[in-house]
Amino acid sequence: MKEITSDELFQEKRLSPQKDPELLEKNLRLFHSFLHLNHPFYSTLLTYITLEIESTSESEKHQVYSKDNSKIIIDRGHGETWVEYGKERNMYYYIFHELLHIILLHKTRRNERNSEAWDISSDIVVLNQIRNDPVLSKLCNSRAMEQDTERLREYEEQIKDNQHCFVEDVYKHVTHKEKQKEVNNNDNTESNDERSSHDPWEEQYDEEEKENFLSDLKKMLRVASQSATLSDYHDDFHGDMKLIIDNVLKPQFDLIRYLNKIINSFNHYSMNYKRPDRRYLYQNLIVPGRTKNVREFSLLFYVDTSGSMKDDDLYAIISEALFMLKNIPLFTIDLVYADVQVNKIMTLTNKNYREQMKTILEVEGRGGTSFNSLFTLLDNKRKKGEKYQASLIFSDFYIDDRELNELSQRIKKRRDLFILMATHDSNTYFLSKEKSVYYFNN
Numbered sequence: 446m447k448e449i450t451s452d453e454l455f456q457e458k459r460l461s462p463q464k465d466p467e468l469l470e471k472n473l474r475l476f477h478s479f480l481h482l483n484h485p486f487y488s489t490l491l492t493y494i495t496l497e498i499e500s501t502s503e504s505e506k507h508q509v510y511s512k513d514n515s516k517i518i519i520d521r522g523h524g525e526t527w528v529e530y531g532k533e534r535n536m537y538y539y540i541f542h543e544l545l546h547i548i549l550l551h552k553t554r555r556n557e558r559n560s561e562a563w564d565i566s567s568d569i570v571v572l573n574q575i576r577n578d579p580v581l582s583k584l585c586n587s588r589a590m591e592q593d594t595e596r597l598r599e600y601e602e603q604i605k606d607n608q609h610c611f612v613e614d615v616y617k618h619v620t621h622k623e624k625q626k627e628v629n630n631n632d633n634t635e636s637n638d639e640r641s642s643h644d645p646w647e648e649q650y651d652e653e654e655k656e657n658f659l660s661d662l663k664k665m666l667r668v669a670s671q672s673a674t675l676s677d678y679h680d681d682f683h684g685d686m687k688l689i690i691d692n693v694l695k696p697q698f699d700l701i702r703y704l705n706k707i708i709n710s711f712n713h714y715s716m717n718y719k720r721p722d723r724r725y726l727y728q729n730l731i732v733p734g735r736t737k738n739v740r741e742f743s744l745l746f747y748v749d750t751s752g753s754m755k756d757d758d759l760y761a762i763i764s765e766a767l768f769m770l771k772n773i774p775l776f777t778i779d780l781v782y783a784d785v786q787v788n789k790i791m792t793l794t795n796k797n798y799r800e801q802m803k804t805i806l807e808v809e810g811r812g813g814t815s816f817n818s819l820f821t822l823l824d825n826k827r828k829k830g831e832k833y834q835a836s837l838i839f840s841d842f843y844i845d846d847r848e849l850n851e852l853s854q855r856i857k858k859r860r861d862l863f864i865l866m867a868t869h870d871s872n873t874y875f876l877s878k879e880k881s882v883y884y885f886n887n
Contacts, residue, residue, distance in 0.1 A: 469498055469524040472533055484580045487544070489669040493661070494544060498524065509539035514658050517543050534587035538575070541585055542593075545571040548662060549685045551612060553655060558616060562623055566615040569597050570685045611685055664757070667764065744769075744778045745833040747819055749840035750810025751784040759808055762839045762866065767805075770798045779833075780805065784812035787822065814840065816848045823861055832861075839866045 465471070473496055480488035495516045504510075504520035511517050517540055527536045546552065551567035572593050575581045600619050666689070746766045750759065766778055770793055782789040788809040791801060798805070819838070826832060842849070842865075856863050 468528055469519070469521060472524075472528045473498075473519075476533075476537065479584070484578075486669045487541070487581070490544065490548060490665055493665045494547060496540065509536060509543060511543040511547055514547050532587065534585055535589040538585035538587050538589045538593075541575055541581055542568075542571055545574055545686075548666070549574075549612070549689055550659075550662075551685075554612065559620065559623075562619045563612075563616055565597065565600060566619045567612050568593065569601060569615050569619075570612045572597060573684070574686055611688055667760065742775050742777070742834045743831070744776060745822070745836040746778050746780045747822075747836060747838045747840075748780070748782050748808075749784070749814060749838075750782045750788065750808050751814040751841075751843070752811045753814070753841055753843055756808075760806075763805060763808075766793070767798060770795050781819075781822070782809050783818050784810040785815040785818070786812075787818045814843045816844055816852060820851065820855075823855075835862045835864055837864045837866065842867055 477488065477491065480491065494511075494514070496519060497516050498519050498521050500521045504518050505522060507518075508520050508523045509517065519536065519540070524536055527533045546567060549567075549570070551563075551570070555563045572590070575585050575590070576594075600615075600622055748759065748762060763780075766780055769776055770778060776795065778793045780791045780793055781787055789804075789807075791804060793801065793805075819836075823833070823836065844852075852863075855861055
């Protein structure tokens with residue numbers, strides 16, 4: 446498929462506002478189409494944080510600004526003028542400027558810091574995120590971006606590696622610069638930014654509203670990250686963006702710690718090597734040297750897809766499996782979706798899980814709950830002379846007493862190593878004596 450450039454997409458689409466009353470709307474539709482083809486991560490985010498057009502005194506004053514962290518307002522008069530005269534890249538820059546401030550939580554992370562210095566610091570981080578992105582840097586290349594670059598240049602010169610800096614790090618340099626300016630009585634620098642400043646968090650939000658927004662942000666970033674994985678475009682995030690994604694999408698419970706115990710029990714070490722095998726270093730998993738007969742570790746990830754399971758819980762636990770595959774190359778996971786029967790089984794490795802992402806996200810099931818298919822799967826594996834090193838079961842455990850007893854007996858006999866992940870306390874008290882139940886919601 447031929448790559449479409451932003452110049453080609455928007456060429457010949459600029460019409461006079463007198464001739465076409467939907468001038469701005471059509472341009473924004475082209476803008477969304479371009480992002481969908483070239484940068485699905487941001488395209489997905491802009492389906493949650495919507496773009497709206499207004500003609501009010503507030504929109505005329507701010508031109509482009511965010512409101513309630515749920516939408517970005519564009520003033521119709523300024524927007525149509527930008528598009529008519531071929532300066533729509535100014536608008537795109539302002540849109541991403543507001544979007545990045547929202548998803549990077551710059552206003553909520555300010556706390557008690559100096560407002561002016563923090564705004565300068567967060568603007569530097571946003572500007573660098575746009576400049577270092579191969580798609581955004583071209584799409585937003587405009588006079589507005591040049592003005593911000595010039596305005597922030599004196600602060601950026603003090604930061605050696607601003608591409609990988611967090612806003613808190615930049616803030617230290619900015620405050621130091623401001624103190625120097627005060628000493629030198631040279632604090633009259635004027636900004637070249639055309640827009641009036643606007644604080645998207647200037648309204649007072651209570652803790653519940655902020656928590657709700659953080660919950661929504663998790664969903665946004667999870668879906669956006671999956672969209673980016675499905676595309677040919679690979680996003681290389683740094684600094685604040687990487688910090689937010691890593692923290693918002695971090696695993697909800699520490700499976701890696703338990704699985705490290707499994708690896709340590711099955712792997713054999715040789716201390717004769719002069720240096721560690723650095724390919725498999727991860728957190729507490731340190732392999733000084735491996736014997737030649739080391740094998741991959743086969744795990745069963747059994748996901749209950751019955752009708753009582755919530756979609757958010759299912760996609761979160763699937764993210765756990767992908768997180769392990771991404772970070773530990775030795776793992777092979779059989780990902781199973783089952784209700785009263787096995788509906789789908791996929792063998793995933795560190796190398797192939799990205800190609801199967803579309804299949805992984807198509808969750809099948811939604812019937813009743815039965816573990817008979819799980820027991821059959823384990824028994825068939827044993828008959829072949831094979832065995833899973835661990836079986837991870839994610840379920841609400843709405844099963845009958847017979848199945849519950851059989852699962853308990855299998856745990857006691859140590860025929861298989863189980864890690865049980867429950868969505869609530871129902872039935873799991875019976876199994877928790879074996880100390881193998883980990884609650885998903887706690």
